[in-house]
Amino acid sequence: MTIQNLETMPKLGMGMMRLPLRDEIIDIEQVKRMVDHYLENGLNYFDTAYVYHGGKSEGALKEALVTRYPRESFYLADKLPAWAMKTKEDRDRILNEQLDRLGTDYIDFYLLHAVEDGTNYNTYVDLDCFEWAKQKKAEGKIRHFGFSFHGTPELLEEILDQHPEVEFVQIQLNYLDWDNPVVRSGRLYEILRSRNIPMIIMEPVKGGTLANLDDEVSNILTAIHPDHSQASWAIRFAAGLPGVMTVLSGMSSEEQLKDNVNTITHFESLNDQERKAIEEVVYILSHRNTVPCTGCSYCIDGCPSKIHIPELFKALNLARMYPDSLNGPKKLYKQMIEAGESGLASSCIACGQCESVCPQHLPIIKLIAETANKLEN
Template identity: 50%
Template sequence: MERGFTYFDTAYTYHGFKSEEATKEALVKRHSRDEFTLATKLPPRMLKSVEDQDKIFNEQLEDCGVEFFDYYLLHNIGMSAYQQACKYDTFGFALKKKEEGKVENLGISFHDTPELLDEILTAHPELDFIQLQINYIDWENPGIQSRRCYEVARKHNKPIVVMEPCKGGNLALVPEKAEGLMKAYNPETSIASWAIRFAASQEGVMMVLSGMSTMEQVLDNTHIWQISNP
């Protein structure tokens, strides 16, 4: 936050269902509400009834220690999760929370085909943004189809939040030949920064999320943008 980063992403299921509580302790209790934006996610796959939605949402508000979420997503949407969300009208539920002022921006995190994404965004124009897995290895990966999903989001004029820019850390440790090319071009820039800057350079991307597990990684990731945006 001292370096100007104010968007924090969590979810109901992360870290054994403890991530939202950790967010409250580390972020919410230490800073005023207007100093940060908070994103969390509702898992449609866990729903067994319509009532579960309110139960989980209220639990999330309490666990995070907030009265509203800046960004609220239906989590890990693929075909089965989408069918579950349709069964319980989870899109309608989330939109109601937005109308009540408990959600500022409504979106989905998506893991499936561009065809399904197009179907969802056509059926649900009320979505404010889309979270996609985008990185240079998965750009043409037939199993992920980052580029094609990105193009669908652009077709529907949805701002994009990027997840997995470093593919779980894999793009921070690249093959020796690739590392040599990167270091030859710019020896001062970290290997991970190439992946993050690739994701951030795509038109329509509003946010790039980076999972970090050490202070060194936090300092490197924030340093990237201090260089890019002095």
């Protein structure tokens, strides 16, 4: 498959990171219905990872998709996690485990997971993962090789200069992060586009943030399209960019999936009026003082205090947005703690594990302390 072919891939990819749950377990019957609807509309790109849903995502994909449809009728994307490897032997161990979990003998799109400046990238270099991926491609265990990226533009250019074998790159991109000084989506896009490297887009709705806008900003969009969902604006922004291969959405309900499928199957690029509306939304949102957490949950598994950091930040954001009315945020926080969904913010020992894996590079320790100060006192 050439780069030209890659650019004709389905514009909507089904992400397997935020699957629907029933009693804290993946609701496999609902996932099957979602898979069926997605495929029935001519879409067939499924994205999972070794660590999603505590290692259960790949098995769910096997049950909902691989065992029910011909293997050649869909694409599978999976990822090699730096933080799960200590030796070169771990590369094959993990890949073979993934193939077994998925119930397949090859993966269509294989990525080095969350490449960024520092530990993750150093691990991939130290364990010679780029050369290893070329070998796995030659063996037929993977068909296409790339990486997901959360680093600086400078590192992206360095990697692409050193590794012309990279066929595609997955980046976080949405209309709110285009000029974000930390994420720098716009600059990453420009680098990849200038090299004609196809892009997979993750976090197009920023972890649900752009699908749950408050009245002040949502009214700007509904004034133009009263019947369009907020998420559809974000999906159209990303999918309409030249060079974008697939836009991933981690849909956690049939309703969300059907809305996104409808957006893509009746796709129209944004016009000038719509772009101006989005610019107005960005201006308002970017001038608010909220934590830009996407809810990826990478920070949770290794937390010794069992703090559900993304949920804490939802309460903190409410407190920041409405500093004169903390009853709501405090109630939300109290319910979370009493239900056993998270450890207390004040139980944080500042070990730094969360900050070392945060794709958004958030000062999590400082933010948790702020949460404790505002919502526990």
